[in-house]
Amino acid sequence: MSSLVGPDEDDPRGKPPVPDEVQNAVRTLIEWAGDDPSREGLLDTPARVARAWKEYCVGYEEDPGVHLDRVFEEVGGYNDIVLLKDIPFQSHCEHHMAPIIGVAHIAYLPTDSVVGISKLARVLHGYARRLQVQERLTAEVAQCIWDKLKPEGVAVVIEASHACMTARGVRTPGVTMVTSRMMGVFRDDERSREEVLGLMGH
Numbered sequence: 001m002s003s004l005v006g007p008d009e010d011d012p013r014g015k016p017p018v019p020d021e022v023q024n025a026v027r028t029l030i031e032w033a034g035d036d037p038s039r040e041g042l043l044d045t046p047a048r049v050a051r052a053w054k055e056y057c058v059g060y061e062e063d064p065g066v067h068l069d070r071v072f073e074e075v076g077g078y079n080d081i082v083l084l085k086d087i088p089f090q091s092h093c094e095h096h097m098a099p100i101i102g103v104a105h106i107a108y109l110p111t112d113s114v115v116g117i118s119k120l121a122r123v124l125h126g127y128a129r130r131l132q133v134q135e136r137l138t139a140e141v142a143q144c145i146w147d148k149l150k151p152e153g154v155a156v157v158i159e160a161s162h163a164c165m166t167a168r169g170v171r172t173p174g175v176t177m178v179t180s181r182m183m184g185v186f187r188d189d190e191r192s193r194e195e196v197l198g199l200m201g202h
């Protein structure tokens with residue numbers, strides 16, 4: 001007799017235990033949604049959902065600023081915009097705990113030090129893996145880079161769709177929300193702002 005269960009992703013061995021009250025909360029939610037949490041297909045769902053939420057919100061366990069601790073001061077005379085474009089990310093809105101899925105563009109104008117480019121994405125993910133609103137996520141990423149790198153300017157633009165809007169409520173798939181935070185020269189100098197927005201494709 002062959003089993004339909006493949007490589008067992010549901011094997012609880014080696015996974016962190018989920019407290020009963022957390023599993024019960026998910027069971028209550030399943031019941032509230034209209035299903036029977038004791039039917040076979042839903043038996044392991046509460047523990048899976050709980051572990052998934054720990055993962056979605058793993059950003060609470062870190063200070064995203066640590067990714068910017070290590071800087072490179074030798075930049076070969078480079079003193080122009082550094083831009084990381086189209087960084088995919090996922091977050092969850094704090095109002096519905098529904099997915100926010102989008103891309104971010106992060107730029108800064110260095111003074112005399114730069115960071116490894118992947119670090120900007122790590123800062124983004126550190127703040128995205130929490131319950132968020134897009135406006136705060138945008139501001140937190142910009143502020144973190146501003147505080148840690150002390151650059152001439154920071155520009156963060158985030159475009160994202162919110163499942164709480166596309167999958168429920170007004171149900172408008174394809175709609176994205178755009179937020180931006182400009183600091184330093186990108187806020188004060190129109191030409192610099194236009195340049196960085198142009199590089200970002202806006």
Ligand SMILES: [Zn+2]
Binds near residue numbers: 093095096164
């Ligand atoms: Zn929402």
